[in-house]
Amino acid sequence: MTEQLIEKIETMEKKHEKQKHQREKEYPKSSVTLKIYRANRRAGESPHYDRIEVPVQHWTTVLDALLYAKAYKDQSIGIRYSCRMASCGSCGMKINGIPRLACYTKVSELQGREITVEPLSNFPHIRDLVTDFSQFFAHHHNVEPYIQNDNADMQEKNKLTEFIQTPEDVDKYLQFSYCIKCGLCYSACPTVATDTQFPGPQALSQAYRYFIDSRDTAPKERLNLVDNRHGIWRCHFAGSCSSVCPKGVDPALGIQLLRGHLLGYSKNEKKAAELKERQKKDD
Amino acid sequence: MRQLRGNTSMEREEVADRNNREGMMGWLNPRRYGWERVSYWLQRLTGVGLLAYFIAHIYETSQITGGPALWEAFLELTQTTLGHIILIVVIGMCVFHSANGIRLIFAHGGKGLGKPGRPDYPYDAVSLNYRQKSGIWIALILALVAMLYGASVLFGGE
Numbered sequence: 001m002t003e004q005l006i007e008k009i010e011t012m013e014k015k016h017e018k019q020k021h022q023r024e025k026e027y028p029k030s031s032v033t034l035k036i037y038r039a040n041r042r043a044g045e046s047p048h049y050d051r052i053e054v055p056v057q058h059w060t061t062v063l064d065a066l067l068y069a070k071a072y073k074d075q076s077i078g079i080r081y082s083c084r085m086a087s088c089g090s091c092g093m094k095i096n097g098i099p100r101l102a103c104y105t106k107v108s109e110l111q112g113r114e115i116t117v118e119p120l121s122n123f124p125h126i127r128d129l130v131t132d133f134s135q136f137f138a139h140h141h142n143v144e145p146y147i148q149n150d151n152a153d154m155q156e157k158n159k160l161t162e163f164i165q166t167p168e169d170v171d172k173y174l175q176f177s178y179c180i181k182c183g184l185c186y187s188a189c190p191t192v193a194t195d196t197q198f199p200g201p202q203a204l205s206q207a208y209r210y211f212i213d214s215r216d217t218a219p220k221e222r223l224n225l226v227d228n229r230h231g232i233w234r235c236h237f238a239g240s241c242s243s244v245c246p247k248g249v250d251p252a253l254g255i256q257l258l259r260g261h262l263l264g265y266s267k268n269e270k271k272a273a274e275l276k277e278r279q280k281k282d283d
Numbered sequence: 284m285r286q287l288r289g290n291t292s293m294e295r296e297e298v299a300d301r302n303n304r305e306g307m308m309g310w311l312n313p314r315r316y317g318w319e320r321v322s323y324w325l326q327r328l329t330g331v332g333l334l335a336y337f338i339a340h341i342y343e344t345s346q347i348t349g350g351p352a353l354w355e356a357f358l359e360l361t362q363t364t365l366g367h368i369i370l371i372v373v374i375g376m377c378v379f380h381s382a383n384g385i386r387l388i389f390a391h392g393g394k395g396l397g398k399p400g401r402p403d404y405p406y407d408a409v410s411l412n413y414r415q416k417s418g419i420w421i422a423l424i425l426a427l428v429a430m431l432y433g434a435s436v437l438f439g440g441e
Contacts, residue, residue: 239319248402
């Protein structure tokens with residue numbers, strides 16, 4: 001009995017030792033080299049990469065590593081960030097070629113001892129890792145990302161109107177409202193890469209978010225906004241937007257569902273409800 | 284120390300002009316974003332390939348207007364090893380484009396993608412589900428099988 005127990009303990013110890021060894025193998029990085037894209041054409045500086053070695057821990061994010069480099073190695077690195085917890089969407093950049101949030105990407109989950117950080121593609125470049133979001137926000141603005149309701153009285157504050165929704169109604173748009181406008185989907189989209197007038201996955205998924213909201217009474221106008229040559233038909237469901245989204249918004253799903261309404265695949269529930277109400281009144 | 288020049292309007296314009304778009308290069312690297320991107324890339328590539336074949340086919344059949352001898356001579360080109368390989372590739376392109384196209388007809392209308400809900404960590408996208416991935420794999424397998432059959436007919440036999 002005792003022998004068995006000792007044997008068991010020894011096996012467990014061996015197992016722990018093996019696991020420890022494996023962990024060390026998995027996280028051997030006590031330091032990594034950041035290969036940072038640097039360019040500032042306004043100052044006459046042509047694009048090049050700077051290599052900076054930074055110390056890292058298991059929990060170090062790429063943003064932590066970049067901020068370390070900025071604090072102790074080169075203060076001139078241009079980087080945009082704010083919340084450090086994947087809520088503001090400011091620190092989007094290409095990490096090892098894929099658009100990601102720097103604050104949401106741990107160094108330990110990346111392969112190799114060198115990490116390449118570049119500005120997001122498909123956004124006009126400003127300096128180093130900073131890009132211009134004005135075109136992206138303009139597309140977002142163009143799909144009228146707000147509830148339009150003829151019954152809501154916005155003039156008289158005392159006469160506030162309440163619009164009741166069931167949890168099922170909320171589920172239809174909730175995930176799309178989690179968008180933090182980080183621009184990763186816009187950067188990954190192959191259509192945006194070639195067509196400047198294409199609204200992009202973010203704007204189109206927001207069009208669906210308001211289209212399907214039961215409080216919104218302008219579905220037809222919303223469909224008209226995206227139903228054009230450079231609009232929703234340019235999406236070919238490459239799915240890259242959804243694979244890079246850090247918040248689970250799944251823009252590709254929103255776009256296809258919206259297109260389903262345009263193609264007549266999906267029934268328009270608002271129209272059906274409207275017809276039902278009209279029928280009730282007639283009766 | 285960096286030297287910053289003044290913010291003249293001309294310089295600002297120059298900055299705004301830099302679009303930083305990936306362009307066609309964005310299409311050429313399908314490995315970064317998973318199977319759906321590979322399928323997008325193959326669908327485009329096979330589409331362009333089939334269009335090229337269609338044009339070549341029209342040209343080939345138009346040769347009959349020059350008489351049977353010219354037609355026969357042109358047809359001989361498809362009986363060479365290179366002609367056979369091209370035909371096998373065309374078979375593969377045709378089958379993949381059709382099978383994947385059927386998947387896309389439904390997916391583009393939101394069918395087979397799942398329903399929106401409340402996303403939880405690790406935030407896997409509903410639309411990139413196994414039904415879609417299986418559709419891509421089936422299209423690839425069908426294309427491969429058709430190509431193998433085409434090869435056995437063209438190179439085997441006689």
